[in-house]
Amino acid sequence: xxxxxxxxxxxxxxxxxxxxxxxxxxxxxxxxxxxxxxxxxxxxxxxxxxxxxxxxxxxxxxxxxxxxxxxxxxxxxxxxxxxxxxxxxxxxxxxxxxxxxxxxxxxxxxxxxxxxxxxxxxxxxxxxxxxxxxxxxxxxxxxxxxxxxxxxxxxxxxxxxxxxxxxxxxxxxxxxxxxxxxxxxxxxxxxxxxxxxxxxxxxxxxxxxxxxxxxxxxxxxxxxxxxxxxxxxxxxxxxxxxxxxxxxxxxxxxxxxxxxxxxxxxxxxxxxxxxxxxxxxxxxxxxxxxxxxxxxxxxxxxxxx
Amino acid sequence: xxxxxxxxxxxxxxxxxxxxxxxxxxxxxxxxxxxxxxxxxxxxxxxxxxxxxxxxxxxxxxxxxxxxxxxxxxxxxxxxxxxxxxxxxxxxxxxxxxxxxxxxxxxxxxxxxxxxxxxxxxxxxxxxxxxxxxxxxxxxxxxxxxxxxxxxxxxxxxxxxxxxxxxxxxxxxxxxxxxxxxxxxxxxxxxxxxxxxxxxxxxxxxxxxxxxxxxxxxxxxxxxxxxxxxxxxxxxxxxx
Numbered sequence: 001x002x003x004x005x006x007x008x009x010x011x012x013x014x015x016x017x018x019x020x021x022x023x024x025x026x027x028x029x030x031x032x033x034x035x036x037x038x039x040x041x042x043x044x045x046x047x048x049x050x051x052x053x054x055x056x057x058x059x060x061x062x063x064x065x066x067x068x069x070x071x072x073x074x075x076x077x078x079x080x081x082x083x084x085x086x087x088x089x090x091x092x093x094x095x096x097x098x099x100x101x102x103x104x105x106x107x108x109x110x111x112x113x114x115x116x117x118x119x120x121x122x123x124x125x126x127x128x129x130x131x132x133x134x135x136x137x138x139x140x141x142x143x144x145x146x147x148x149x150x151x152x153x154x155x156x157x158x159x160x161x162x163x164x165x166x167x168x169x170x171x172x173x174x175x176x177x178x179x180x181x182x183x184x185x186x187x188x189x190x191x192x193x194x195x196x197x198x199x200x201x202x203x204x205x206x207x208x209x210x211x212x213x214x215x216x217x218x219x220x221x222x223x224x225x226x227x228x229x230x231x232x233x234x235x236x237x238x239x240x241x242x243x244x245x246x247x248x249x250x251x252x253x254x255x256x257x258x259x260x261x262x263x264x265x266x267x268x269x270x271x272x273x274x275x276x277x278x279x280x281x282x283x284x285x286x287x288x289x290x291x292x293x294x295x296x297x298x299x300x301x302x303x304x305x
Numbered sequence: 306x307x308x309x310x311x312x313x314x315x316x317x318x319x320x321x322x323x324x325x326x327x328x329x330x331x332x333x334x335x336x337x338x339x340x341x342x343x344x345x346x347x348x349x350x351x352x353x354x355x356x357x358x359x360x361x362x363x364x365x366x367x368x369x370x371x372x373x374x375x376x377x378x379x380x381x382x383x384x385x386x387x388x389x390x391x392x393x394x395x396x397x398x399x400x401x402x403x404x405x406x407x408x409x410x411x412x413x414x415x416x417x418x419x420x421x422x423x424x425x426x427x428x429x430x431x432x433x434x435x436x437x438x439x440x441x442x443x444x445x446x447x448x449x450x451x452x453x454x455x456x457x458x459x460x461x462x463x464x465x466x467x468x469x470x471x472x473x474x475x476x477x478x479x480x481x482x483x484x485x486x487x488x489x490x491x492x493x494x495x496x497x498x499x500x501x502x503x504x505x506x507x508x509x510x511x512x513x514x515x516x517x518x519x520x521x522x523x524x525x526x527x528x529x530x531x532x533x534x535x536x537x538x539x540x541x542x543x544x545x
Binding site for chain 1: 357359383384387389391394395397400401408454
């Protein structure tokens with residue numbers, strides 16, 4: 001693995017070296033390394049690009065890293081990854097994609113991640129997207145996440161895209177069972193002429209199911225963001241969706257949160273707020289000795305952290 | 306030492322008329338603890354914001370330790386040693402109490418150090434250090450965090466704009482203790498805008514600002530009794 005690839009790996013997976021535990025590194029469309037453990041198996045799909053990650057029931061305190069790195073200009077791929085999380089398991093899955101495009105052709109990574117969260121299983125899923133490179137070719141990512149949480153299951157999804165992706169459509173659909181819970185935290189920043197679209201649809205089908213979808217985004221320069229979320233309460237359930245966006249320069253943001261209550265005991269809330277950084281926030285930090293630029297940076301970093 | 310020479314501040318109101326908020330204010334702050342009081346709308350908060358650089362003067366000059374700071378920005382004044390506690394503390398989504406205290410200190414400080422400042426203002430540090438400065442904090446909690454930030458800065462001039470505003474009676478008693486302690490400990494000057502007799506009572510000197518002018522300035526012993534008798538001023542809310 002060269003220095004560029006190592007740098008990308010650090011950005012998207014926080015890895016300085018080969019991780020401990022199970023991992024699968026996809027580098028420029030090929031296999032860059034794989035390790036399985038007694039409880040976590042990773043198998044390449046035979047009919048299409050992608051892998052199956054199979055986590056045995058009752059697996060505790062283990063992690064899986066599945067970073068994707070692209071440093072070739074003009075590489076376009078579509079990957080299907082399926083995660084089977086066994087009953088009562090408690091694991092962390094770190095995915096992420098980094099593209100370094102120094103050429104003139106577009107590079108893209110599209111993927112569908114499907115999570116089957118078993119009964120009473122608990123998973124934390126971390127996904128980071130990052131782009132860099134001095135070429136004129138665009139860096140494009142279209143991740144799709146499908147989540148099915150069985151009774152009593154819990155999934156926390158943390159998805160971050162801070163820099164360097166010209167165009168992204170991020171689609172997540174989830175179906176939540178009895179007493180199961182989904183928490184999604186999205187942090188997004190766009191700059192230049194970038195475009196980002198987020199689309200969450202959550203079906204709260206189970207009794208006492210719940211979902212909390214929180215998106216915080218910063219739109220800079222001439223970038224454009226769209227946020228859609230729809231939480232459908234189809235049983236006795238609790239749902240909350242919140243979209244908060246900071247607007248800067250000539251950027252534009254559209255937020256359309258939707259809640260649909262299809263059951264008398266569905267309790268749903270949506271909140272959405274878009275606005276520039278409040279002048280008094282900047283002034284407060286300037287009275288602490290920060291310049292206006294430093295104050296802005298602190299506010300944005302804090303907001304997205 | 307802070308000195309204001311012939312400071313005026315004018316604004317244009319909604320009807321397009323010029324309104325003079327501060328009129329030719331001359332003031333020298335040399336004592337350790339100076340309270341500025343006076344009726345609502347008299348120009349006290351404007352004066353504090355002029356000192357911090359949040360509002361520019363229309364005319365006149367401001368000196369800090371003899372140096373003309375009239376044209377210095379908020380940031381420059383902050384770096385020169387002016388701290389300002391807002392009357393209504395600002396909320397930040399995402400930034401935590403620890404973040405703000407660290408920014409206030411201007412350097413990396415240990416959690417233990419950050420906690421010391423919180424304890425000083427009567428907050429149980431462990432419960433607050435990682436809290437976001439958002440709507441989940443009450444007005445009283447925010448005020449105390451605001452004061453903790455000023456302590457963390459430890460600058461030569463600290464300006465507090467009505468620290469008692471929005472604080473309940475129980476918190477107010479603690480607040481008084483905080484300022485009493487600060488009076489004993491602080492190395493620089495404190496300017497505190499207040500309507501509260503108990504805060505005025507800690508001050509060395511009292512400035513009365515009314516209708517945009519300094520109408521009285523002197524030792525607490527001389528000014529406070531007249532304020533309490535409601536002489537020379539037309540406001541009656543100095544008592545709790």
